[in-house]
Amino acid sequence: MKETIFEQVAAAASVLKLDLSTEEFALFAEDQELSEAGMEAVQKLLSYLSEKKQQTTIQTLLKMSRLPTKAPKTFENFDFSLLKGKDVERLKVLASLNAIYSHRNLAFIGPAGTGKTHLAQAFGYACCQHGLKTYFIKASELRDRFTAARRSGKTDSCLNGLVRPSCLIIDEIGHCAFDKENTRLFFDLIDRRYNKEGSFNMIFTSNKNPALWREDFEEDATLLCTLDRIFDDATVFKLRGESFRGKKLETVSLQTGKVSAIEPIATKE
Structure with a gap:
């Protein structure tokens, strides 16, 4: 079931630790005579700030975890x-x-x-x-x-x-x-x-x-x-079996040819 705009605002406010309930926002919208577009603008702003805070929290947790972040090991990239x-x-x-x-x-x-x-x-x-x-x-x-x-x-x-x-x-x-x-x-x-x-x-x-x-x-x-x-x-x-490492290893064999002797360069007196 889709959340109402009031529930979305309250959820975002909770993440941001703002004391704003669905009832309080509804009363505020009514008192300020906010249009539907105005209420959506408030909801989008709070949702944006909420998402930004969550991403900052995630990055902080990853940094503190000592897990590799440059090339993270995830369930999505495990074969x-x-x-x-x-x-x-x-x-x-x-x-x-x-x-x-x-x-x-x-x-x-x-x-x-x-x-x-x-x-x-x-x-x-x-x-x-x-x-x-x-x-x-x-x-x-x-x-x-x-x-x-x-x-x-x-x-x-x-x-x-x-x-x-x-x-x-x-x-x-x-x-x-x-x-x-x-x-x-x-x-x-x-x-x-x-x-x-x-x-x-x-x-x-x-x-x-x-x-x-x-x-x-x-x-x-x-x-x-x-x-x-x-x-x-x-x-x-x-887990049993052969190592996964080296599955993409490519071996290139090269051989050098015979190198002819290099004549010494004559220098002028």
Whole structure:
């Protein structure tokens, strides 16, 4: 059902955080004897300002997310035709962001070049487009951040910053080792997000099955508690097959010809 001009004005005013209800605008239009064209002009102005504010918010969220903006990875530019299997449709449904509203974590597991990071970033990009704060970090960067926070005595501040985003993406689990203290901080991070309220989830990518993550984390008891919280309510996508990378690679073979000797140039005395 199409919205009335009064509902459109109220919706735009809400985005702009203006205290203007449908009733108030109707009374204003009547008092000022606004014509239909006049009311449409007000509606178009507020809608323009509303859209401008939303786009500014999206760009700010993308910038803060650390997701690539020059050539963003999105669901629209992911080639789903390269994937086979009966569950491909479940990947396509991720674009609805159902996982973040149902607090369901996601994990993309598989060898290099099978699209794990692309899909994780695509989910984060979609979150930003819908006004949800997102943060992307590689496991090695997370380890280094934990280490720096411990040295400076700012672990609480570090953890709070990572708990805050609606969607937290941790890329390449299994590419670096976490010592005992960093493993405990990793647990603290997961535990705080596990008990977080509102719309949120976590996304992980790894070339190792979760059962093998203990190879890169010390203190098994802490890691087991961490895995319990991560996968308590999660969907794991296992991607198999050859790497997508290099599909457009073109190889050009060239051969040099025989080069004749160059006669020395005589110089005048």
